[in-house]
Amino acid sequence: MKRAKTLVLAVVLVLSLVLCACAKDSGDKKDSSGNNNAGTTNTSSGPIKVGVVNNPPSESGYREANVKDMEAVFSKANGYDLKTAYSLKNDDQLQAAQGFITEGVDYLLISAAETTGWDDVLKKAKEAGIKVFLFDRMIDVDESLYEAAVVSDMAKEGETAVKWLLDQNLSEYNVIHIQGAMGSDAQIGRTGALDEQFASKKMNKVVQQTATWDEAEAKKIVESVINSKASFNVIYAENDGMAKGAVAALDDAGITHGVDGQVIVMGFDCNKWALRELLAGKWNYDGQCSPFQAQIISDIIQGKKTVTSKKIINEEKGFDAKSLTQADIDNYGLGE
Amino acid sequence: MNNKSKNIFGNGLGQLTIPIIAIAILVIFNLIRDPSFFSIELTHNNEGNSVLAGNLITIINGASELAILAMGMTLVTAACGGQDISVGAAAAIAGSAFVKILKSGDSISAGTVIIALLFACIVAMIFGAFNGTLVAVFKIQPMIATLILYTCGRSIAYWINGGATPTVTSPILDAIGKFIPGIPVPTPVIIVIIVGVIFKLVFRLTSLELFTQSVGINGNAARLNGINSTFVKLLSFIILGICVAIAGCIGVSRLGLINHETLLIDIEMDTILAVAIGGNNLGGGKFKVGGSIIGAYVIQMLTITLYAMKVSSTDVKAYKAVVIILLVVIGSPVVKEKFGKMMNKLRSRRAKVTVKGAERS
Incomplete structure (x- = not known):
């Protein structure tokens, strides 16, 4: 019995070793042939081959809209041959990028899971004559390794929102600040501008807590403030879901909110359902985090737009409940 | 006096000693910190x-x-001697199934909601049965078996x-x-009471409690006594499935x-904790559903207390961990045994003193 077990174990070990070796082999082979391929495809005419390395659409409503936008812009009708690879893991993404280089795409578009580890792959792409664009997220590499990076400026999103809030000319600002997952780009960016106001005493921090993007947690945070009888007149939630959770707490406590309400409600991301809350006057403000980078990249590829600075900031709006229209919801809303 | 202290610290409350002491400490702490913490008022909602x-x-x-998840988890823990770590993910599935049915029609009527609830229950029961089959039939460790759904559930x-x-x-x-x-009490609270009563009734009217305990204590012995231990384990997972569906639907609603x-992110860990704080043996066997329910309220009270103290929510988990370490260590058999021995020594010493005193006089 024991012998049988060790035998099985040995077989499994040997097999896995062989498999590993095989995988490495094939990888290397692809590499060497890949360089040749890339050389030939660049000269051939036909659809422009675009390889997109992205996070999976399941990551968020943002990503889903982002993926759909990519597919719509880099369509066959627009003269593109689109290949995609989705993963939340940097290693998988690196492998996929490697694969695209081997296949010989003309352009490589990357939204990296992590900012590090991309040097070698991008250098290989450059050697193969493949032009690289970064979108949504920056990577820690030398600027010369990519054509342009089309990204959101999260700090600017926060500044736009805070500027809007200051424009409301309230006699005093008592703010409940519900943060996203600490350390995420969106949280750091959207927190920055508000922190400045807290520091300069223009606004009072009633509470500043992270709900890690969790709607139910946001509700708990606001409930605890209501129970403590502290007065507040602004809820600044760093995404739509948490704003919804906060509003649920207000509703339970009989506190009015939105246009003409006691409390101003602010959210981010511009989900369609959130914009509808704005249109109904239940919320006041929603800041956009635009997932629509594909058109800008396509314009650069087709020479319609010239790159002056490698970092291109994607224009983002902030919507006010008073001026929002149904057309805005159709154009800028994410999801359904 | 001696008898009373024996009752409180000894076997009086039995398994419920730790959770009740925990909740008492939290209440006292809050009373000292800010008595208005407990104020309840009648207001109007929007x-x-x-x-x-x-x-x-x-x-x-x-x-x-x-609390609802903890009830189901207690049963699984008792029968299988392990925990289901996929309840959060399964609740997300059940919640999604619930919403799917709700969104299928143009308007939401009471009928649609009932169908959606039943559908969510069935879906969650199927996933529960999947977990249960892996554990009961294929004898896979519960934590490993449910790791599958934990990973892919969302x-x-x-x-x-x-x-x-x-x-x-x-x-x-x-x-x-x-x-x-017209009813000022939040509906989820009423649902918890209903689920609790159903559990109580089932235990009263059937032999589920006894069967679960005997399977948990010794599956083979139970089998030899004519209890189908595979079925009991499977059943515990299916019942947990129903709890998961109810919890998921409340969360969505x-x-x-x-x-x-x-x-319900990270709820699986809190659920297991509630079962542990409830004084249930995580290795299976004897159990008290009531303990787990109190455990659930202890965890929630701890969180809300920390929020009321304006502890940053990033730190809340750390504080929670400290309290939980204390609770679990105090509730551990080793400490209990040591404590029991100490009490016995004290008692015998006192007895000796009185005996000596008696001799002198």
Whole structure:
């Protein structure tokens, strides 16, 4: 019995070793042939081959809209041959990028899971004559390794929102600040501008807590403030879901909110359902985090737009409940 | 005097000693810190209903999903000697299934909600049966078996939702997740009571409690005595499935939104904790569902207390961990045994003293 077990174990070990070796082999082979391929495809005419390395659409409503936008812009009708690879893991993404280089795409578009580890792959792409664009997220590499990076400026999103809030000319600002997952780009960016106001005493921090993007947690945070009888007149939630959770707490406590309400409600991301809350006057403000980078990249590829600075900031709006229209919801809303 | 202390610290409350002491300490701590913490008032919500509000309501209301899951988890723990770590992911699936049915029609009627609830229950029971089969039939460690659903559950929920975070609004959902017009008590609290009563009735009317205990203590001995231990284990997972569906649907109804990534996130760990704080043996065997329910409220009370103290929510988990370490260590058999021995020594010494005293006089 024991012998049988060790035998099985040995077989499994040997097999896995062989498999590993095989995988490495094939990888290397692809590499060497890949360089040749890339050389030939660049000269051939036909659809422009675009390889997109992205996070999976399941990551968020943002990503889903982002993926759909990519597919719509880099369509066959627009003269593109689109290949995609989705993963939340940097290693998988690196492998996929490697694969695209081997296949010989003309352009490589990357939204990296992590900012590090991309040097070698991008250098290989450059050697193969493949032009690289970064979108949504920056990577820690030398600027010369990519054509342009089309990204959101999260700090600017926060500044736009805070500027809007200051424009409301309230006699005093008592703010409940519900943060996203600490350390995420969106949280750091959207927190920055508000922190400045807290520091300069223009606004009072009633509470500043992270709900890690969790709607139910946001509700708990606001409930605890209501129970403590502290007065507040602004809820600044760093995404739509948490704003919804906060509003649920207000509703339970009989506190009015939105246009003409006691409390101003602010959210981010511009989900369609959130914009509808704005249109109904239940919320006041929603800041956009635009997932629509594909058109800008396509314009650069087709020479319609010239790159002056490698970092291109994607224009983002902030919507006010008073001026929002149904057309805005159709154009800028994410999801359904 | 001696008898009384023996009752409190010895076998008087039995398994419930630790959870009750824990909740008592939290209550006393809050009373000293800020007595108004416990104030409850009747206010009007934005729909014009008069409702109860206050920290206590927040705690009891907020712990509803946890309490319901803890009841089911107690059964699984007792029967299988292991825990289901996929309850959060499974609740996301059940919640998504619930929303899927709700969104299938144009309007949401009471009928649709009932069908959606039943559908969510069936879906969750199927996933429960899947976990149960792996554990009961294939004899896989519960934590490993449920790791599968833990890993892929939220992705399945994503597929059901077709991405994004669908929202649903209906007065009927508000009645489930918030308040029924005219009743000032939050509906989830009422649901917890109903589920608790059903558990109690089932234990009264059937031999489930006894069977579960005997399977948990010694599966082989139970089998030899004619108890189908495979079936009992499977059943415990299916019952947990129903609890998961109820918890998921409450979670969805509270906000009218299903976010597969955040719905009842990390609840599995809190659920297991509730079972542990409840004094149940995580290795299976004897159990008390009531202990787990109290455990759930202890966890929630701890969280809300920390929020009320304006502890940063990033630090809340650390504070929670410290308290939990204390509770679990105090509740551990080693400490209990040591404590028991110490009490015995004290008692015998006192007895000796009195005996000596008697001799002298």
